[in-house]
Amino acid sequence: MKTLNLEAGPTDERAPAGPAAPAPPRRKAPRNRTAWFLASVLALLLASALSICIGGQPSSLQEAWHALFTPTGNVMDVTIRELRWPRTVLGICAGICLGLAGTLVQGHTRNPVADPGLLGINQGAALAIVAAIAIAGDLPALAQALLAFAGALVASVLVFMIGSAARYGATPVTLVLAGAAVTALCSGLVAGIVLLNDQALDTLRFWQVGSLAGRTGVLQLVWPFIAAGVVLALLNIRALNALALGADTAVSLGISVLRARAVGIGAVTLLAGTAVTLAGPIAFAGLLVPHITRAITGPDYRWLVPVSPFTGATVVLLADTAGRLIARPGELSVAVVLAVVGAPFFIYLARRKRLQTL
């Protein structure tokens, strides 16, 4: 056991790499990124097909095709059209949000272990909704979605402020710890509120376990927010590439750091908030997806940002399908599957020799 004091803690390696000495490229970008991009689209199609075909009553691809494009109203058609297809669409949307939000969070914090779920954003959204219902009674779904955004925004700003109070900005460990503290605070308050208020408890059941089962109505309502989040994310690409060289370099490259951060936090809030309204609190997807995507595309955000929605949707769909397969005849919620896969990966990242900043 060597230096265990936090005083001697983690930031040493974060001494600002001066703009004069640009870091050597960490990973060579794969040669044919277009092919990889197409492969990720193909993977998503495959995952969607699996998600539609696998269930309590497995169906063949022909049956799925029949149900989706030339339905005649037999049992399998109804099963697929009413249950599985909406669930697949929901999974895709949640995956797009989570993957993109994770990429943006990791990009802005330059922190490889950042994840909207681990940074308290999910619990912030849940707290806002539960508190409003306890005060104002039942709320329409649109109001709930807006509240989720407000809660997600407050929580993320709070976590970033706590985590980056030092001069050199947030270090990986303080940011995650700040996320743990805010998560604990919010879940404590949520638990307190729902035990005092039955109506809030009914709403919370919905939030407690991240799952794709039975929440299809929300989608028609929130798709504009997803679209807005995606647009903001795309607008953020140039700034993200510059920020990856450090804030000082970004400024000298003519990027307004403040504006870039505002756009980034706006996008993360919209995307993470939407993901919570769609699928409840899901952690670790936002952690896994950027790493998988980075392995495919390399660290250039011009590729990372467009590809990560596809990988995100694929990861969420596969996790959901795996949960249905593993725990038959019941099902394992997508959040549990992702935690079982994501937590070891999180620890693997923490174990790396130096917790590299991105």
Add this chain to the structure above:
Amino acid sequence: MVSVLLVLATVAAMALHVAFGGTPMAYPDVLRALLGDDSNTRIHLAVTEFRAPRMVAAVVVGACLAAAGAITQTVARNPLASPDLLGVTAGASLGAVTVLVIAGGGHAGLSGLAATVGMPAAAFTAGIASGLAVYLLSYRRGLDSYRLVLAGLGISGLAASLTTWILTLGDVTSAAQALTWMMGSLNGKDWETVRPMAISAAVLLLAAMSSGRWLLLTSLGEDTAVGLGVRIGVVRLVVLALAVLLASVATVTAGPVAFVALASPRIARALTSTVIPSVGVSALVGAIFVLLADTLSANALAAPLPVGVATAVVGAPFLIHLILKYQRRLS
């Protein structure tokens, strides 16, 4: 001097805890009932069968968690290395819940052998497994504080997620019961469940308090300890096992009550102005913390809330304070 004052404060907090409850009673009546006056059967029953065991449970939980925190923080030489951040309480909770669901406790809770032996054993096994996993996973040519904390948070997240899932598998349908295992709660404690925990806690706390010299040695660092002729590896292993046992006893009693193990040793250290927190003083601080938190959360609002709500709401700002403090020192 501090210890005497803390003992007095603990007694006062215990009195406060017993004095408040669901049905209002005159304080002299409560006192008389405690002293064995059973002329008013209703009050006697309420005090001795409901309030007293709950009060004892609060003391057990607070003292055990705080003592465990004092040990782990000293051994790891890291103010953040407490059982709740290192995944031990989350793991212990997972173990307890697994037995609860497999043995089919459901609404009535467990009884008999499964409750007195099975659940504590499972909680201890799972707690020690998570603690060991965190230790091994963060060990890489020495321990690093940030790796330790990150691995702990990862294991905690995994265990909490699995606990949620197992709860949905079993017959644990009432939200209140599920919250016990997610947040930590002292609701509905009776002597049958509290007594064995109180006895184990007393034994473990005595052992932990007599390990003070060892703790001081481990806190001096590896080289000094070896120079003094201490087998540091063995010492460390024994005291850490003790800490996991203490945390498991607390978790079996009340679920994963957050932040007691993190905050109490820090407060104890500030009170006694020592370099390492004294186990005994920490235990007293923890007992007061949980007693007051439970009194508050059970009585302040319209419905009784689990104690974990109060400790989380009070403790999270404390963790934020710790983060900010060390963050500042870094820059």
